[in-house]
Amino acid sequence: KSILISCPHENVSTKFLAPYTTFCRIxxxxxxxxxxxxxxxxxxxxxxxxxxxxxxxxxxxxxxxxxxxxxxxxxxxxxxxxxxxxxxxxxxxxxxxxxxxxxxxxxxxGHKGGILDTAIVDRGRNVLSCSRDGTARLWDCGKSACLGVIADCGSPVNGIAVGAADDSLNLGTPEKAPSEREVGTEGKILLLAREDKKLQGVGLQSRQPVFLFIGSDAFNCCTFLSSTYILAGTQDGNVYQLDVRNT
The missing domain is CATH 2.40.10.480 (Thrombin, subunit H)
Structure with missing residues (x-):
């Protein structure tokens, strides 16, 4: 999707690229x-x-x-x-x-409702999913097994994101020792974009709540800007930028 125009006599050339490409057959x-x-x-x-x-x-x-x-x-x-x-x-x-x-x-x-989003922990030995059944689950790819329910929100979870937490955050302590099959969960926080207008942060390894923010409408998606700042979007068109240290 480009045109190359050259002038060999002057030893110059210019390449013009199409402003966009559409793949309409997929x-x-x-x-x-x-x-x-x-x-x-x-x-x-x-x-x-x-x-x-x-x-x-x-x-x-x-x-x-x-x-x-x-x-x-x-x-x-x-x-x-x-x-x-x-x-x-x-x-x-x-x-x-x-x-x-x-x-x-x-x-x-293991989920009892449609899966709405997924996330991959580090290189992918563990993965995460969230569902209309209100839960977020951690899975072991090698054993094809569920390692646990990270959160049970009582409301559909529309989106999730996982990222490294800032050292100043208290992620909580696990009630029992993590499975040896959990890889890369330490020091991570899981974001949950919930249908009930709540954006929640949970310690991935501890399963303990870190913060809870109430927005203007259902949260549809979320992502990390850094270890301290996050973005989340709601059904009514708002985008929230939050500092998790002050949420």
Whole structure:
């Protein structure tokens, strides 16, 4: 999507790039989620057409069709390796896929409602999910097992994010020793964007509440700006920037 104009006699050239590129052949209906691999070579996306696909980021050429969820797929993301994809769907299942051959290598079951968002802890030995059933869960990829319910909110959890906490934050102490299968949870805080207008922070390893903020409407999504600042968006269009040390 570019034009190169050159003048060999003057030994000069200019390359004009198209302002944007549209990949219109990947999905036929609304796209609900997408992610790009760590190397930037591949994209993965989900759609209300009921499909999840892996495609070339450079030209939109479809590489793999990931089939296995029963209903709509709500979320997808690459593991840091760029070779594996994590997805969650309305069938309450969390799945791990090979980006190389489209095989589903792991299926996690335990949620009682559709999965709305996911997160990956460090390199991906543990992953997280949140659901319409009001819970956020931690999973062990190697054993295909749930390591525990991190939070039970009593209200749908629309989005989550995990990040390193500032040293000044008190993340609490676990009531019992963490499983040896938990990897990378120490010093992390889990953000929960809740349907009941609450944004909550929970110590990932301790499972203890760190803060609770009440917004103007349902929180749909959240992310970390740094170890102290976070962003969260609500249903009524507000974006909140918060300092977790003063929340």
């Amino acid at each position: 999905h036929q209906k609304s796209i609900t989620c997408l992610d790009i691999s760590s190397g930037g070579g591949l994209g993965v996306s989900t759609s209300t057409d009921g499909t999840m696909k892996i495609w070339q980021a450079a030209n939109g050429e479809i590489r793999r069709l990931l089939e296995g969820h029963v209903y709509d797929v709500n979320c997808c993301r690459f593991f840091p390796s760029g070779l594996v994809v994590l997805s969650g769907g309305m069938d309450a299942q969390l799945k791990i896929w090979s980006a190389e051959d489209a095989s589903c290598v792991v299926t996690f079951k």
